[in-house]
Amino acid sequence: MAPSSPAPDDLLFAFVEGRLLIREVDGEPSVPAAGLAPGLFQSDASLIRVATVDGRGVWAGAVDPAAELGAELTPVGLRSLFGRLPDHLMAAAGRSSQLVDWYLGHAFCGRCGTPTVVSPSETARVCPSCGALHFPRVTPAVIMVVERDDQLLLAHSARFPTSFYSALAGFVEPGETLEQAVAREVMEEVGIELADLRYFGSQSWPFPSQLMVGFFASYKAGEIRLQEDEITDARWFSPNDLPELPGPFSIARRLIEDFLNRQTA
Template sequence: MENNFNILSNIVKKSTPEDLCFLIFKGSLLVKRNGDVLSIPVFDEIMKLGAKYEKEFLLGKIEDKFCFAIEVSSEIKLENNFELISLYEIGPLLEEELFLVAGRANQILNWDRTHRFCGKCGSRTEDKIDEMAKVCPSCNNVMYPVICPAIIVAVIKGDKILLAHNGGFKNDMYSLIAGFVEAGEDLESTVKREVFEEVGINVKNIKYYKSSPWSFPNSLMVGFFAEYESGEIKVDGKEIVDAQWFSKENFPNIPKKFTLARKLIDKFIEKVK
């Protein structure tokens, strides 16, 4: 992905009033609105809102601006043009690079919340000072943020693409087949297995396209194209409730910009022009 965000994994730095602050409260991100444009506040502004927090995490840098994540557990007073927007809805409203950093903030804070105790001996963990990790003072177990790889695949048959409606979608959206990588499995095998399990189709010529983090809470999506080989669509009825071959002239409601699903679909449209 082309962007100006750089993760700084080996820098120790405390926030200053002019650094960007990705503040999360109950799954929502604090933003500043100026008409249709949403921006991320700096620490100076956060302090004026009276936000109370225990820890801050350095996420990286956008150009020359340091970005930090904090989580607040008590209500903050929203005044003027400040708003809290759910992370599930904020994607299309932010610039892509800010959305990426907001995702990293969510992932790191979620990891912090779920790794307060050592998984090996149960003692309370401590934050490692020199890297994004936690260490157990009793048994020295070191824990890094967990990243779960998942595949997403655009299955192509001639000038048509396979799109499926997942029963868990909140609306009538159709998207690509996706699923988590199993322990001990390579990515191509995941592609074959997921497509077969969810829609009963065999695929061939699996080709990597691009990847994208999906930090809600901790995935890395790996995008592929694959060609239809054999089989008739037969949905699993559990996860996928409908799947069809669509040509670009009769698309249903598809995922929004920024998502890897949409990038794969857009690439398909470009190819069949």
């Protein structure tokens, strides 16, 4: 049977208002062992067993924002840890973040309002009144690079914090296939019709809980026409004339790099 509370050297992914508590020694971040953070949680009952990593249990939980953190621990935004924590710990951090978000978001049944309890047998919160099961939710989104000869279509979104250009992206709507979502998003955002859709790969993106599904597509018809409340600019770019690109840990960047590698091959 799975243990109900962490061993002292299990890893603890503790979040304060969405930020992960890390230890930082000489600028190097690490995830604390449960035994190094006594008293962070009022009881072990609110801790979620997430996974096993490197033979150690992984636990996640939300810390009361008023709790005393101690000098050892610093809250840090997950995005800023890309490239600073090893990939497998970033994956565990992303999973932890999403499970904590689910745990906090379903304390009450969305159907009848009764306080829920954690299922003993699966990752779900159960309503003791109406029986509804509330599972962690993953939201699918598509992200795509459109190719036209040796150029690719990149856009700047009104939501981007800086001036970079990236692949178009959007959420999958109820009843849609991934392929339909790609075609609809590209038509809505830039007015381009696609042909020849190819799956590239996917990435869990825990901000807060997307699964990004990446595609390449070929240009079929149309001229760029911006959906101006979403997209501030979109253009065809050549490999030798690229704008500022998204960060190296995103599937957007991997799509763009894959395209560029094929142009120089």
